[in-house]
Amino acid sequence: MRATGARTPPSPRDPTLVKRFPPNDNGVLVSMRDRRSAALGVCLYTASSPRALAIQRAAYWAVRAAGARVLPGSSSPLDLPGDDATWSELLEQWRSAIGRVEHVAVYRRRQRHRVGLTMVGLGAGRPLAVLKVRDEPAGLEREQQALAVLADRSPSTFSAPRPLGLGHAGDWWWSAQQCVFERPHTPVLRAPEGLFEEVGALLEPLTVPLEPPGPGEAPAHHDLTPWNLRRDHRGRVWLFDWEDWRTAPAGADQTYFAACSRAVRGTPLPGPLAPAAVAHYRPVVEERMRQAEPGDVLDAAILAAFDESAR
Numbered sequence: 073m074r075a076t077g078a079r080t081p082p083s084p085r086d087p088t089l090v091k092r093f094p095p096n097d098n099g100v101l102v103s104m105r106d107r108r109s110a111a112l113g114v115c116l117y118t119a120s121s122p123r124a125l126a127i128q129r130a131a132y133w134a135v136r137a138a139g140a141r142v143l144p145g146s147s148s149p150l151d152l153p154g155d156d157a158t159w160s161e162l163l164e165q166w167r168s169a170i171g172r173v174e175h176v177a178v179y180r181r182r183q184r185h186r187v188g189l190t191m192v193g194l195g196a197g198r199p200l201a202v203l204k205v206r207d208e209p210a211g212l213e214r215e216q217q218a219l220a221v222l223a224d225r226s227p228s229t230f231s232a233p234r235p236l237g238l239g240h241a242g243d244w245w246w247s248a249q250q251c252v253f254e255r256p257h258t259p260v261l262r263a264p265e266g267l268f269e270e271v272g273a274l275l276e277p278l279t280v281p282l283e284p285p286g287p288g289e290a291p292a293h294h295d296l297t298p299w300n301l302r303r304d305h306r307g308r309v310w311l312f313d314w315e316d317w318r319t320a321p322a323g324a325d326q327t328y329f330a331a332c333s334r335a336v337r338g339t340p341l342p343g344p345l346a347p348a349a350v351a352h353y354r355p356v357v358e359e360r361m362r363q364a365e366p367g368d369v370l371d372a373a374i375l376a377a378f379d380e381s382a383r
Contacts, residue, residue, distance in 0.1 A: 077127045079231045084326070085196070087150070088103055088104070088105060088175055088176075088178065089103075089104045089105075089147040089148065089149060089150070090103055090148060090149075090150045090152045091102060091104060091143045091145055091146075091147050091148075092145055093114055093117060093142045093143055094117070094124075094127065095115065095143070095144045098115075099117045099177065099179065100113050100114065100117045100148060100177060100179050101178040101179075102135070102140045102143065102177055103140065103175050103176065103177050103194075104139065104140040104141065104147055105175050106139070106197070106219070107135060107137070107139045107140075108136075108194075108197060108198075109175055109177060109179075109194050109215070109251045109332055110135045110139055110140035110143075111132055111135045111136045112177055112192050112251075112254060113140075113177030113178075113192065113303075113326065114128060114131050114132045114135055114256070115132065115255060115256055115257070116190070116192060116252065116253075117179070118178055118257075118300075118302065119259075120259045120298050120336040120337060121297055121336065121337065122337075125256070125258060125299070127305060129256050129315050131143060132256050139330075143337055150176075152178075152189070153205075153244070154234075154242060154243070154244055154342070155223060155242070157242070158241050158242035158243070158244060159241075161241035161242065162205075162244070162246060165239045165241060165246070166193060166200075166201075166203065166246075166248070169201075169237035170193065170200045170201045170236055170237065171195050171196070171200045172195045172196070172197070173193040173194070173195050173200060174194060174195045175194055175202075176191040176192060176193055177192045177194070177201070178190075179207075188204065188205055188206035188207060189204070189205045189295070190203070190204050190205075190271060191203045191204075191205070192251055197318065199251040199254065200251070201236050201248040201250065201251055202233065202246050202249050202250070202251050203246060203247070204230065204247045204248075204250070205244050205246050206244070206245050206246075207243060207245070208245065209238075211230055211239065211315035211316065212238060212247040212315065213238065213247075214315055214316075214317060215224070215247060215313075215314040216233075216237075216249075216313070217278055218232075218274075218275065218314035218317055219232055219233060219234065219235035219249060219314060220235050220310075221274060221275075221277065221278060221315075222225045222274060222285060223235065225274055227270055227274060228266075228270065229263075229264045229265070229266050229267040229270050230264065230267055230270075230271075230301070230310065230311040231252070231310050231311075232314070233249040233250035233251075233252050233310070233312055234250040234252060235247075235249055236249055238247035248377065249312075252304065252310055253302070253364045256305070257303060257310075258302065258303050259298035259299060259301070259302060259333075259337070260298060260301040260309055261304050261333045261337055261339045263301065263329060264309060266341075267301075267311075268296075268329075269326060269353055271291075271292070271296070271311070272290050272291045272292065272325070274289075275291035275293070275317050276291050278291070279291040279317065279318065279319050283318060283319040285317070286319075286363070287318045288321060288322050288324060289319050289320065289321055290316075290319070290320070290321075290322045290323075290361040291319060291320075292315055292317065292318060292319070292320040292324040292325045293314065293325050294316040294318050294324065294325070294328075295313050295315070295316045295328075296311070296325040296328060296329045297328065297329060297332040297333075298329070298332055298337070299336075300312055300313045300334050300338055301329070303358045313364060320349070320351045320352055321346065321348035321351075322348070322349070322353060323345075323346035323348075324346075324349045324353070326342075326346070326349075327345045327346050327349035327350060327367070328349070328353055329346060329352065331345065331350075331353070331374050331377035331381075332374055332377075334373070335370055335372075335373035335374045335375040335376070335377055336370070336373070341377065341380065341381055344381055344382075345377075345378065345381040345382075347382075350381065350382070353378070354375065354378055357371050357374050357375055357378075358371075358375065361375070
């Protein structure tokens with residue numbers, strides 16, 4: 073995310089230096105203020121390949137022991153979008169909702185067409201919340217709605233973060249949710265039995281009033297991927313990033329999850345993918361590929377999985 077205003081660290085009186093992790097990626101800006109903050113920043117990165125997971129685990133323990141200074145590359149001041157007045161208002165709202173945010177680790181969204189930041193807010197030496205900042209409220213409102221339903225109904229095949237608040241300051245909207253990862257986590261490549269069906273059932277009270285499913289349609293998470301379905305260090309499965317839930321062709325979540333698992337780890341496809349779901353996702357992935365950074369091959373690999381299923 074490129075700054076749109078003055079350079080504004082989370083605490084205006086104490087500018088924060090950060091390092092990039094991984095060093096050649098747009099992933100996470102890791103705080104250099106203390107070891108715990110830096111280690112939590114490393115955990116923000118949703119690594120999926122075996123090599124990336126090994127590097128992340130090594131970086132996590134190295135940073136826990138010696139701080140972010142051990143990461144390769146040079147440090148730089150943290151740039152955040154907006155001006156001082158907006159960030160002062162955001163910090164005040166966050167203090168009311170989750171406690172005093174003293175500094176943050178920042179994840180920069182990998183798709184250039186998706187504006188905003190995802191951060192871990194830290195205070196008093198502990199993680200307070202995952203904070204999302206966007207230029208429009210719709211996705212954040214949808215996610216908070218979904219998380220509230222999930223907190224009330226307690227899914228059996230996965231866990232989800234608790235919703236902690238929603239608000240806006242200036243031109244920016246924010247939401248807060250429970251920070252669930254304090255150590256590196258791994259992608260789930262084969263979903264627990266019944267997960268897709270449970271996701272649809274849990275979303276039904278939200279989707280039916282807004283987008284009644286038509287013939288051959290059902291409620292869907294719509295971004296159910298191995299980088300959003302994660303297993304923590306205790307073995308618990310978490311599903312997050314609920315901003316995009318909607319009505320979609322039946323089997324949409326299963327189809328997209330299978331194609332993404334194939335793309336990131338070569339996981340065999342479970343069988344022919346639902347044609348209507350493939351047709352639904354294909355233009356989305358093609359458009360994202362057109363806007364991708366040079367060298368980003370993920371979307372091409374997802375399309376290749378779609379093509380493989382059709383053969």
